[in-house]
Amino acid sequence: MSQNMYMWRGMRGILSWSVVSIIVSFIFMVVWSNHGTLSQLRRSDLVSASSDPAVSANLCPLWKRERNNATLIPDVNLNIYPSRNGSKEFIMCSYPKTGCSQWIMLLHYLLSGEKNTRNFHSQGEREKARLTKNSTSLANASIPRILIMRDPYKRTTSSYHDFRRRNPEMTNISFPTFIFEYVNKTSVKSKQPKDHRMPISDGCSNPTWMHGGWDYVFQLEQMSLWLPCILAKLNLTHLIYDGWNNSSLFRTPEVTVSEAIYTALLGQPREKSKSIVTGHENPTADMHTTGTISVVNRVFFNDFVLGGYRLRSI
Numbered sequence: 001m002s003q004n005m006y007m008w009r010g011m012r013g014i015l016s017w018s019v020v021s022i023i024v025s026f027i028f029m030v031v032w033s034n035h036g037t038l039s040q041l042r043r044s045d046l047v048s049a050s051s052d053p054a055v056s057a058n059l060c061p062l063w064k065r066e067r068n069n070a071t072l073i074p075d076v077n078l079n080i081y082p083s084r085n086g087s088k089e090f091i092m093c094s095y096p097k098t099g100c101s102q103w104i105m106l107l108h109y110l111l112s113g114e115k116n117t118r119n120f121h122s123q124g125e126r127e128k129a130r131l132t133k134n135s136t137s138l139a140n141a142s143i144p145r146i147l148i149m150r151d152p153y154k155r156t157t158s159s160y161h162d163f164r165r166r167n168p169e170m171t172n173i174s175f176p177t178f179i180f181e182y183v184n185k186t187s188v189k190s191k192q193p194k195d196h197r198m199p200i201s202d203g204c205s206n207p208t209w210m211h212g213g214w215d216y217v218f219q220l221e222q223m224s225l226w227l228p229c230i231l232a233k234l235n236l237t238h239l240i241y242d243g244w245n246n247s248s249l250f251r252t253p254e255v256t257v258s259e260a261i262y263t264a265l266l267g268q269p270r271e272k273s274k275s276i277v278t279g280h281e282n283p284t285a286d287m288h289t290t291g292t293i294s295v296v297n298r299v300f301f302n303d304f305v306l307g308g309y310r311l312r313s314i
Contacts, residue, residue, distance in 0.1 A: 060216075060226075060229045060230065060233050063216045063217065063218060063226060063229075064215060064216065065212075065214055065215060065216065065217065066212070067145060067212055067213060067214055067215050068212035068213070070209050070212050070213045071133075072131065072132075072133055072138060072209065072213075073209075074130065074131060074132050074133065075093070075203045075204045076126050076127060076130060077093055077094065077095050077096070077100070077126065077195065077203055077204050078091070078092075078093045078130070078131045078203075078204045079091070079092060079093075079107060079125075079126060079129040079130060079131060080129050080130075080131050080135060080137050081103075081106070081107055081110055081129065082110050082111065082129070083110070084109070084110045084113065084239070085239060086235050087110070087234055087235045087236050087239060088143075088144075088233075088234045088235050088236075089137065089143050090143060090144045090145070090146060090234055091131060091137060091143060091144065091145045091146065092145075092146045092147070092148070093146070093147045093148070093200070093203070093204030094148050095148070095195065095200040095203055095204060096193065096195050096196040097150065097155050097158050097159050097162065097196055097197075098148045098149065098150045098155070098200070098220050099148065099150075099220055099223070100148075102250050103148075104125055104126065106236075106239075106240070106250075107125045107126075107129055108125045109239070111125055111128060111129060144215045144216060144233070144234070145213065145214050145215045145216070146214070146215065146216045146218065146230065147200075147204060147214045147216070147217045147218070147306075148218050148219075148220055149200060149217060149218065149219055149220065149303060149306060149307030149308075149309075150200075150219070150220040150221070150307070151219070151220075151221060151307075151309050152199075152296050152300035152303050152304060152307075152309065153286075153288055153293070153296060153312070154221075156179060156183055156197065156292075156296055156300075157175070157285075157286075157287050157288070159178075159183070159192075159196050159197040160175050160178045160179075160287070162192060162196055163178060163182065163190065163192045163196075163197070166190070166191040166192045167190055167191050167192065170190075175287045175288075175292065176289060176291055176292055179291075179292040179295050179296065180291070180292075180295065182197060183197050183198075183295060183296070183299060184295050184299060199299060199300045199302060199303045200303050200306075200307075201300075201302035201303050201306050202302075210302065210306060216230065217306060217307065217308075218230070219307055219308065219309075227250070288312075290314055293312050293314055294314050297311050297312070297314070
């Protein structure tokens with residue numbers, strides 16, 4: 001083979017990679033620019049946002065929605081978080097099995113001034129701060145409304161482990177049986193409250209608030225990205241990280257550059273992402289079968305839509 005042929009093949013390889021690089025860069029720039037303020041930030045800023053309130057506050061518009069004045073249907077998990085020591089009042093729904101313990105702990109502090117990491121579930125904070133149709137906060141457009149969602153496949157798996165923990169006499173129940181009998185039929189009685197295994201959209205985000213009732217709808221799986229942002233926006237950063245050092249709540253590992261970019265571009269983290277800590281029921285194994293996927297797709301369909309999660313094919 002002639003020397004010219006080798007040179008041509010080498011140049012063709014370089015040109016091919018150059019074309020690919022240009023195309024990838026162009027796609028990256030177009031998609032990146034469509035994410036509002038994210039296009040104004042360096043990639044390293046996405047990582048430093050976990051520790052720099054000034055940067056993290058600039059990420060909030062990425063999740064901001066236009067809300068309407070839809071009629072409220074109260075739910076015990078829909079609460080008013082009052083201001084304390086300079087923090088801002090906000091409305092939040094943190095449904096069971098979405099990392100709600102940390103938010104109930106915060107609610108307890110905002111109501112009582114006590115930073116307690118034990119027994120906060122049993123002290124009735126939810127009922128004390130329950131949002132009602134007569135709450136003046138509903139008419140105030142400056143008070144943010146925040147909803148936390150979780151991937152229905154992972155949430156039902158977490159609910160299953162919680163179910164077995166609460167019902168020790170039923171530890172031999174299989175995951176498919178749990179889905180068919182207790183998720184598909186929420187009226188079945190057990191020691192596990194039914195809101196731990198029912199769709200979030202059936203509770204806090206009932207049809208009237210489904211699409212227009214919220215300022216922010218966050219995915220639990222993206223917590224490493226949005227938590228610093230929303231804490232900074234609500235002036236809660238100093239309250240959260242001063243006094244709860246012995247608790248894993250409100251703690252998220254630092255986001256890598258690749259993880260931040262992947263999440264920003266595709267709208268959700270990698271399937272094997274370890275970017276969140278959600279308590280004692282944080283399963284890593286996928287237990288779903290074709291049959292359970294079919295039930296979850298049907299029962300939790302509105303959660304998939306509202307949270308921006310992908311349906312699995314059957």
